[in-house]
Amino acid sequence: xxxxxxxxxxTAPVAVAEARDWQSSTLPQSxxxxxxxxxxxxxxxxxxxxxxxxxxxxxxxxxSHDRKVPRGMLDRSLQAQLGRQLRSIxxxxxxxxxxxRFIKLLEELEAKEKRR
Amino acid sequence: xxxxxxxLKQAMLALIPNLRAFAVSLCGDIERADDLVQESLLKAWxxxxxxxxGTNLRAWLFTILRNTYFSECRRRRREVEDRDGTKAAELAxxxxxxxxLDMQDFRRALNLLPPDQREALILVGAxxxxxxxAAAISGCAVGTIKSRVNRARSKLTELLGVVTPREFGPDAAxxxxxxxxxxxxxxx
Numbered sequence: 001x002x003x004x005x006x007x008x009x010x011t012a013p014v015a016v017a018e019a020r021d022w023q024s025s026t027l028p029q030s031x032x033x034x035x036x037x038x039x040x041x042x043x044x045x046x047x048x049x050x051x052x053x054x055x056x057x058x059x060x061x062x063x064s065h066d067r068k069v070p071r072g073m074l075d076r077s078l079q080a081q082l083g084r085q086l087r088s089i090x091x092x093x094x095x096x097x098x099x100x101r102f103i104k105l106l107e108e109l110e111a112k113e114k115r116r
Numbered sequence: 117x118x119x120x121x122x123x124l125k126q127a128m129l130a131l132i133p134n135l136r137a138f139a140v141s142l143c144g145d146i147e148r149a150d151d152l153v154q155e156s157l158l159k160a161w162x163x164x165x166x167x168x169x170g171t172n173l174r175a176w177l178f179t180i181l182r183n184t185y186f187s188e189c190r191r192r193r194r195e196v197e198d199r200d201g202t203k204a205a206e207l208a209x210x211x212x213x214x215x216x217l218d219m220q221d222f223r224r225a226l227n228l229l230p231p232d233q234r235e236a237l238i239l240v241g242a243x244x245x246x247x248x249x250a251a252a253i254s255g256c257a258v259g260t261i262k263s264r265v266n267r268a269r270s271k272l273t274e275l276l277g278v279v280t281p282r283e284f285g286p287d288a289a290x291x292x293x294x295x296x297x298x299x300x301x302x303x304x
Contacts, residue, residue, distance in 0.1 A: 075273065082272050083241055085222040086141075090242035093146075094137035102132050105154060106125055109161050 124164065127173050128157065134243070135177055141238045142185050144227040152188075156181040175245070179253045182235060189231055225275040229268050236264035237272075 135156065139149035160167075160180050167176050226234060232254070239250035240261065247265075251258045 078273055078277060079269060082222070082269070082276065085219060086226070086237065086242045088219075089223065089226070090137045090141050090238065092137075093140045093149075094133045096133060096136070098129060098132045099136075099150065101150070102153065102157065103129070105157060106129055109158075110125055 124167075124173070128160065128177065131174055131177055132157075134174060135181055138178055138238065138243060139181060139185070141226070141242060142182070142231070142235060144223060152181060152185055156184050159184065172249075175249055175253055178239070178243070178245075179255075182253060186231065221276060222272075225272055228275060229271055233264045233268035233271065236261050237268040240265050 132153065135153045136146075136149055139152040139156075140146055143149055143152065156177065160177055167173065226237075229237070235254060236250060239245045239253060240247060245253065247258050247261050251261045254261060
């Protein structure tokens with residue numbers, strides 16, 4: 001079972017309480033990588049939700065030199081663009097087929113399992 | 117072991133593209149990412165009994181991968197800090213064509229973020245986890261995740277905030293593009 005040595009520390013966050021939340025929300029999507037679109041809309045909702053928080057964080061960092069275009073518009077535009085770039089780094093790789101080495105790895109692990 | 121490992125293996129296989137995407141976004145290097153994925157799969161396989169059936173396998177695997185990555189980071193901390201110092205000096209913040217943020221610049225800026233902030237941003241902003249899920253994966257409070265995401269966004273904006281009049285200079289064409297992009301009409 002878990003906890004027999006130091007290498008199982010990653011099990012700690014998967015406490016029963018959190019696991020219950022995960023179970024209901026994202027498990028059905030996790031069997032394929034088709035969850036990305038809904039992930040996207042979740043993110044949009046979150047961005048709106050945290051918009052004012054984020055805005056105030058940026059107010060402290062950016063001096064008021066943007067006279068021609070309102071600062072909020074620039075920031076929203078930039079944030080949207082950064083969001084797209086972040087998602088594209090992720091989804092570019094998530095869209096690639098599983099490399100052969102991992103298919104082999106899992107086959108080997110499974111074969112070892114059966115021999116036991 | 118038990119017979120459940122067969123469907124679980126298929127589920128793990130299906131999640132490998134997601135794990136690779138997470139690993140690449142975290143470490144910025146596809147070869148290192150694949151090594152991380154490999155190590156994580158081995159660990160996951162060795163500890164399948166600690167996975168609770170019916171819970172989120174994706175979140176569980178992400179947790180293993182991020183812990184693998186962060187313990188590796190701790191081992192190479194000094195080296196990483198040195199490299200980041202050099203990278204910071206090299207980072208180009210010049211705009212690409214007409215305010216389009218160059219993807220290379222974006223990748224470099226992402227790599228410049230403190231790893232915990234980068235992780236939070238990726239989990240929430242790209243992998244589609246909720247703040248609560250991201251907090252569970254990272255083993256910290258929800259408020260910590262929110263603040264890391266905010267700081268990550270501010271830092272990226274600072275590093276890549278090239279579409280501001282100050283950095284572009286008073287260039288009317290640019291401002292028109294900026295205004296159009298945000299859905300307003302160009303201001304005179």
